[in-house]
Amino acid sequence: MYKFYEILTGPGLWIAFIVFIGGLILRLTYLFALSREKDKVFYNHMSLSWGLRSIGHWLIPLGSASMRNQPVFGLVFYVFHICLLGVPIFLCAHNVLWDEAFGISLWSMPDKWADVLTVVFMGTVVFLFIRRLARPEVRILTSFWDYFLLVLTLLPFLTGFLAYHQWGPYEIVLILHIFSAEILLIVIPFSKLGHVILFFFTRAFIGFEMGGRRKARAW
Amino acid sequence: MPENSNHISEQPVNVEKIKQILDVNNGARVRTWLNICASCGLCAESCFFYLAKDKDPKVSPAYKFKTTLGEMYKKKGNVDREFLKKCYDILWGECTTCKRCSMYCPFGIDIATMISTARTVCWSQGVFPEGLARTLTNYRETGNQMGTSKEDFIETCEWMAEEFEDEIKGITIPIDRPGAKYMYTVNPREPVYYPQDLGMAAQIFTVAGEDWTMPSSGWDCTNLPMFAGDRALAGEVVRRMYDKALELGAEKILITECGHAYRSAAFEGPYLAGYPDGKPPIEIVHSVQLLYQYLRDGRISIDPDKRIEEPVTYQDPCNVSRNGGLWEEGRKIIEYLAKDFRDMSPNREHNHCCGGGGGFIPMGSEFKSRRMVSGKIKAEQIKATGAKIVITPCHNCFDQITDLNEEYDLGVKVSSLKEIICEQMIIPDHLKPE
Structure with a gap:
């Protein structure tokens, strides 16, 4: 068991981060090269201010008319993303690991907060899962893969939560925690979760397209 | 099916x-x-x-x-x-x-x-759709969607100029005048079914003292091949218009009160016609922009006694407002023309399509019942304003709302901006016939 843990926290972690970052760079490079040939329209109407405004209105809570149409979903969706990014990055236990390995660490939040935010996060996942099932216009678009990715996103949080409270078989839970997080990192660049970075490009594009070209807002 | x-x-x-x-x-x-x-x-x-x-x-x-x-x-x-x-x-x-x-x-x-x-x-x-297929043949053979011949078009222009001689002294519809500031392009629906639209435009331009011309070819600014999916022909249609304006040495192309024509000429056309930078070779101006400038700059004055008392609303054509960025111009024009303006909700760039865009109107009877179903949202929006007059600077919106008016019993009158401006503008003394 310990050997497994060692692999996951040693080479496993390296592989996960390299694939995650390398995969995103690869995907971006590929799309960039392709766009120079086939998406001239992206570059022809570039406008920094319209691009940033188009992105910005989707980064602030209920910043777009679309979000305001479904305010509950809009807020849940917002909290989901904040927790998804914030908890792992600012978790004390993670920062201790960074510190031990590289001597660097970020500010970390009190464990109590992380605990509450994890519960909140799991709540938002349940909400999103039920929303997918309950709303016909979402259900019809949802494939098995969408449910799978949502569960995959939940797993590191669920197992992290259990491990922190030492509920269940600690070692297995911890291994599952690291394993699921590594799989998630590896999947991101090659799936629709690539929106972690591609969002900025697609949103900027519609900003250029509507604003840079037509002086019209797109949010 | x-x-x-x-x-x-x-x-x-x-x-x-x-x-x-x-x-x-x-x-x-x-x-x-x-x-x-x-x-x-x-x-x-x-x-x-x-x-x-x-x-x-x-x-x-x-x-x-x-x-x-x-x-x-x-x-x-x-x-x-x-x-x-x-x-x-x-x-x-x-x-x-x-x-x-x-x-x-x-x-x-x-x-x-x-x-x-x-x-x-x-x-x-x-x-x-067959309705679009018919127009493609016309575009190919005659350069315009309704198959109007050059002679017929020029004759209609001359007729309309004569028709309004009694109202405005010296009114003309210049054809192919080189070096004009504006080359005015229209929807063939105007010369064919509503020739008075040409007459109204001529009245406004004459009163405003505009330097304008109509081209004898490339005057159709509509682009139905763009909606049919025939990109090569769509490019050819818009190129004819650009080339004619360049040939005449016009400063700008003025688009009639039509939505998709503006989308075609200003935004999609350059790509369809093969301009790699995506910009039209000549500045494109929509009627709402110019009409607003006339009122703002006092080139056209409105008779205050003729301003509309009845409630008025404005239909934002998708391709003028959301896809053209010109949602304030129409509203500012209406401030001059009407006392009781009631906006629809949602409005401006968020306004809903009338249900007649994207080629829907010319797609003909096969699609009419669908148009009436999908137009329900627009009908409800209009009803909620309580307006008696719907003003819209787009022929498709005009036709669709006219049909919705009957279907949903809205009890409204649909109008273009030109029509109301013509009714209300003051004819300066030097243009009054003796």
């Missing part, structure tokens, strides 16, 4: 041709859009078709692009005629490419562009 559209050819599908179209369009944007859609469903409620069809999930924008262009890519172009017929129903019967959904998508996925690409695929296999 449009059984009666007999032009839909029953030939075997040319997969190579489809592959070629898909390949040309398979850029970074399309790949990204097709891949990252999170299936969140937020686009659904932005779509008036979805709302009008009692929230049928199969009418949500994401479902529409996934089951058409998405499938085409998934199958690498290996589709059969049955599939294309299904697409036909969705691409022309359930979308007007109004682009509202891309504003409501977290990723800004440009669904209208994907629907247009899918239309091109269908068109390449002869699968597209």
Whole structure:
């Protein structure tokens, strides 16, 4: 068991981060090269201010008319993303690991907060899962893969939560925690979760397209 | 299923041709859009078709692009005629490419562009509405969608100038005058069915002392091949207009009160006509811009006693407001013309399509009943304002709302801006006939 843990926290972690970052760079490079040939329209109407405004209105809570149409979903969706990014990055236990390995660490939040935010996060996942099932216009678009990715996103949080409270078989839970997080990192660049970075490009594009070209807002 | 559209050819599908179209369009944007859609469903409620069809999930924008262009890519172009017929129903019967959904998508996925690409695929296999097919022949043969001859067009212009001589001294409709500031282009519907529209424009330009001309060719600014999916012809149509303006040495091209003509001339046309920078070779001005300038600068004055007392609302044409950025001009013009203005909700760039855009009106009777169903949202919007007059600077909106007026018993009068300005403007003394 310990050997497994060692692999996951040693080479496993390296592989996960390299694939995650390398995969995103690869995907971006590929799309960039392709766009120079086939998406001239992206570059022809570039406008920094319209691009940033188009992105910005989707980064602030209920910043777009679309979000305001479904305010509950809009807020849940917002909290989901904040927790998804914030908890792992600012978790004390993670920062201790960074510190031990590289001597660097970020500010970390009190464990109590992380605990509450994890519960909140799991709540938002349940909400999103039920929303997918309950709303016909979402259900019809949802494939098995969408449910799978949502569960995959939940797993590191669920197992992290259990491990922190030492509920269940600690070692297995911890291994599952690291394993699921590594799989998630590896999947991101090659799936629709690539929106972690591609969002900025697609949103900027519609900003250029509507604003840079037509002086019209797109949010 | 449009059984009666007999032009839909029953030939075997040319997969190579489809592959070629898909390949040309398979850029970074399309790949990204097709891949990252999170299936969140937020686009659904932005779509008036979805709302009008009692929230049928199969009418949500994401479902529409996934089951058409998405499938085409998934199958690498290996589709059969049955599939294309299904697409036909969705691409022309359930979308007007109004682009509202891309504003409501977290990723800004440009669904209208994907629907247009899918239309091109269908068109390449002869699968597209017959109403549009008829106009394509006309464009090809005569340069305009209604097949009007050059002689007829010029004669109509002369007739209209004569018609209004009694009202405005020295009124003319100059043809092919070189070096004019504005080359005025129109929708063939004007010379053919509503020639007084040309007369009204001439009255306004004469009173404003405008330096303008109409071209004897390239005067049709509409672009239905753009909606039919025939990109080559769409490019040719818009190029004729650009070339004529360049030949005449006009400073700008002025577009009549028509929505999609502005979209074509100013935004999509340059790409269709092969201008790699995507910018038209000559400045494009929409009527709402110029008419507003006339009123603002006092080149046209309104008789205060003639201002409309009845409640008035404004229909934002998608291709003037959302897709043109010109939503304030029309409202500012109405401030001069009417005392009781009541905006629709939602409005401006968020306004719903009237249900007649994207080629819907010229698609003819086969689509009329669908137009009336999907126009429900617009009818409700208008009703809620309590307005008696709906002003819109777009021929498609005009026709659609005229039909909705009857269908939903709205009790409104539909009008263009020109018409009301003509009724209310003060004719300066030196232009009054003796």
